[in-house]
Amino acid sequence: MARIGIITCANATQDLGCSSVVCLADLRKRKGFFAAYPVEEPLELMGIMSCPGCPTLAGFDKFLQRVRGLTEFRVGAIHLSTCMKYLCPFQEKYQTLLADAFPKISIVKGTHAEHLEPAKFRELVQGLFSQPRRTMIDLIVSG
Numbered sequence: 229m230a231r232i233g234i235i236t237c238a239n240a241t242q243d244l245g246c247s248s249v250v251c252l253a254d255l256r257k258r259k260g261f262f263a264a265y266p267v268e269e270p271l272e273l274m275g276i277m278s279c280p281g282c283p284t285l286a287g288f289d290k291f292l293q294r295v296r297g298l299t300e301f302r303v304g305a306i307h308l309s310t311c312m313k314y315l316c317p318f319q320e321k322y323q324t325l326l327a328d329a330f331p332k333i334s335i336v337k338g339t340h341a342e343h344l345e346p347a348k349f350r351e352l353v354q355g356l357f358s359q360p361r362r363t364m365i366d367l368i369v370s371g
Contacts (some may be wrong), residue, residue, distance in 0.1 A: 229270045232262075233298035234339060235322075238278040240311040244356055248276055251339040254278055260341035261307060274301045278365045283318060291322060292329055305334040314349045315335045 232255070253262035255273060266272055266288040275298045280290040298306060306326060312319055319337065327336045343354070 229272055230265050230305060231274050231301070231303045232310055233274050233301075233303040235275040235295065235298075235306060235312065236276065236278045236309040237311040237315055239279040240309075240315065241278045244353070246311065248309070248339075250369075251276075251307075254330070254340040260310070261336055261338040264336075269347075274298060274303050279312065279316070279322070287318075288321065288325055294301055295326065295330075299330050299333065302332045303333060305337045306330075306332055307339045310342060311353075314346050315353060367370050 234248065234251060236246065236248055236251070236254075241248070247310060251260075252273070255262045255271060258265065258267070258271070263270060277297065279292060280294055282285060283291065295306065308322065310314075314324075318320070323335050323337065326333070
């Protein structure tokens with residue numbers, strides 16, 4: 229049995245509301261990056277979590293502490309979600325940290341099938357972050 233953990237991008241999940249539906253659908257259907265697992269081997273999702281956000285001085289330690297929540301349950305592979313693969317400027321550092329801290333766990337860059345070119349995906353996500361949106365400040369100053 230392949231015991232899998234998924235780490236998603238905090239910006240995508242918390243700020244943009246991604247619920248990882250496509251990642252989870254491809255896991256169930258063995259598509260995308262989950263197609264690499266042998267068909268006869270059951271896939272078990274042990275956990276899914278977002279990164280702790282873009283790192284500060286303690287960010288990388290915080291990342292490893294968070295991942296420990298997956299490794300304690302004997303995952304054999306950790307997938308960095310496709311949004312992390314496309315958007316995260318720290319993905320290489322995260323991958324190195326994981327490989328060093330958990331050498332027996334496979335680190336896979338990607339989850340679901342890629343439907344857009346990376347540049348187009350980044351452009352569309354940038355557009356989502358650039359949309360004007362109302363916040364609590366707008367209510368306070370207007371009212």
